[in-house]
Amino acid sequence: MRFLAALAALALCAACWRNKDPGIIAFFTVTPDIISAGQSAQLSWQALNAEGCRITPDVGAVAAEGSWLVSPTKRTVFQLSCAGATTVRVLDVLPEVRVLSFTASTLQTIPDGAVKLTWATEGAERCEVKPGFEDVALSGALDVNPTQTTTYTLSCTGFGGPATAQQTVTVVPAMNLEVPTNPQAVAGDSQLTLTWAQAVGAANVYFAQAPNLEAGTIESMPGGVIYRRVGSPFVLTGLANGRTYYFRVSAVSGPDETALSTEASGTPAAGPAVADPYFGEQWHLLPDGGEDLNVAQSWAEGVRGEGVPVAIVDEGVDLAHEDLAPNVATLRSYDYVGGAPVRWAEHGTCVAGLVAARDWNGKGVRGVAPRAAILSYNVLQDLTSTNERDAMVRGKDYVQVSNNSWGDVDDGTGLVTTTDSQWLEGVREGATTGRGGKGVLYFWAAGNGADSEYEDNSNYDGQANRRFVFAISGYGKNGKLAAYAESGANVLVSAPTEGSDLVALTTTDITGRAGYNDGATLGEHANPDYSATMSGTSASTPLAAGVGALILQVRPELSYRDVRRVLAYSARKVAPGEPEWTTNGAGLHINHRYGFGAVDGQAAVAIARTIVPAGPELSFASPVAAPAVAIPDYDGTGVTSTLTLSNTGVGHVEFVEVLPTVTHPRTGDLEIVLSHGGTLSVLHLPHRCVPDGVTGREVCSDLVDYPFGSVRHLDEPGDGDWTLTVKDKGIGNVGTLVSWKLVLYGRP
Amino acid sequence: MLAVVVSLVLSQVVVAPGAAPAASSAPASSASPWGRPLEWRQGEGVQRVWVSPVLVAEVGPSLEGAQAVKRVDATAVVVAERAKVRLWRVKDAAQVRAVLPTLVVVVNDLPSTGSRARVPVGLVCGGQRVEASGMEAMERAAKEPGCVPDFWMRGFAR
Known part of the structure; x- marks a missing residue:
């Protein structure tokens, strides 16, 4: 009884509400909310307390609940109005992709005759012209020189679908080919x-x-x-x-x-000098800006890398960038994928600007060697063993400096990574036969994994660790090593980058908004063609490479080994309060973190002018020491083995390779140090090993004849005692120092 | 049926004579999904890699290829992609390759997903590139003196 009364009251109340209260829109949807032109979307709605509704535009009066298909040709805001309640929904309509025109300047030509293809599109996001061009402007033109009858196809895609157009250019035999x-x-x-x-x-x-x-x-x-x-x-x-x-x-x-x-x-001649607007931010180049490269005086003396070719081996370079184009070596670059779009080239473009952005052109920034010639090898777009080799030797008699702000292994794993044999053949060939036998200068990023939980070290990197390259570490504006920058006995020198003080480097970015800087990011320039965020040993390496170009401008006859000595002898003892600075047997200050110190452009140029070239390289391979001694577990003393060398013929060591073979279930426990006449080369340090994502087990590296490299014994004598010490600093595993050997490289 | 196919694929993995699990790295047990290492000589040393149980490579990536991988393993995710190669992480690489034989093996430097991953996309014999890929390249590198795999690897800008 009480239930029936309550039901009647509820019915009365509902009628009352419907008559007196405004309508309520329970929902109003448009599905999907983005369509292409020609497609339909569904409007669905339900209103309470309304006899009917109205939808504008295009629909009109409708019931209080229902759905409706709409097919607008442009973005439309639909409004639902029901008994005083109103709401709106937006339907976006993607533009149809259309080729407005695609023409050839001539439809008949002779082999290699010049033909200009011109096109215009609308609604496209990406276009290509086949054969030959993977990524072209949405509306633009390009020159082709067909050798045979060719049908060119313009294909564009966008959210509104694909569109294509074709032009056939007929090629007929040439007549009357005359000397220009x-x-x-x-x-x-x-x-x-x-x-x-x-x-x-x-x-x-x-x-x-x-x-x-x-x-x-x-x-x-x-x-x-x-x-x-x-x-x-x-x-x-x-x-x-x-x-x-x-x-x-x-x-x-x-x-x-x-x-x-x-x-x-x-004879090219200098144009008018106009200041570069962002130069004032480039603390790494400014005399009063912090621990800079000290290049101002060399520039003033005309040493700006004039015409020295520097290959940017990377993801690619925006060669048309306004601040790089004047220095681009015409038709010397190589594209490993063919038609790689410039939007892939942000890293390489930043690197290229640090080496050789044009100076005094009224645009952007400056490179360390602002008159060097730039070329791009975008090998990271297709990094195979054979391409790695190719990128090291391509144009080897033209290229003088090769910048490599990359590696074929991921930083931060702490794993010792073997060297790809093809890459090694490439750098060996380039260093020994390139540049007319003087050797291409390969600058290599030491790595950014020092602050990872696996404490990566540049000596574990099968590329930066090798004697044919110069491993470059990095420090911040305050001179302190960047926490991520990897140490190692192989580190030759260090150069500016973003450090713990978080002051990054300003350089070129790819033209437009597709690079690191989209022009709207806090802390970045409004001009998206430049970025103020370049960091990593990727940034320090091209700065050192730029100094390499300065060196070769004043002494092109120096070999890569001579330049290694120039960089070492001219390096500045940066952050002297930092731990571990010491002096090697030749009186050079050394530090596993900084190498021989900070790159100093002026000092390098000065030493380059006077250094006596070293002459042919000597090498000495030691006998194999096979101590086969157990390495005591968790022991501060460890085991040692000494090779006493005499009559090596190497009076001045330039590089040492140490090849230990150690069996140990967990090599991450091991500290391995080479000592010679009081100079220590720390080759391997205890660290965690990376867990396998499949089994969850930690897996450490094998150490079987891995050639740890050291530059720290530069100009020490090869003769004498060389002692290897291996300590197990972890608990729970034992192993054996099976054998080891040395190879010394240097000069009499 | 699928189990039979998988075992056939696994049986094609080349194990060089005398190959043994890594000495100093955590050894892969017989039950390990990593199997035994593949080897070849390079210079004076022996190089060793392990077939990844969770990575496969699409050489010449395409939309159709991606859809095919997703049809076989809906959980598959792209872990690296460049113009010519796309790496997929899948639940069971051998199973996916059995169904899609155009996919190429991925090998790791160590029996660990944390180590460098490479794709054998060719072979280099006496300085000349030879067309061979996947297990064929690894087999020939193991057997033919002077031949080494031509690996694709992801490059890391620093």
């Missing part, structure tokens, strides 16, 4: 614009730093190179001001090539 005439070189700032007259076909430009060019001998001439299948005008950047260059040109069409034209020459 009137070759001229118009000089600019670090560049030449080459022009010539040519009736048909493309051209091969024969270019060198000496006169009397001949086709058969061009590549043996100083700076001799053939730029193949290009057109007039042809702009060459990255040249040295004040140096005279010569060229001749032939016409080519398919397999046919004419004789060479007459010879012309030009």
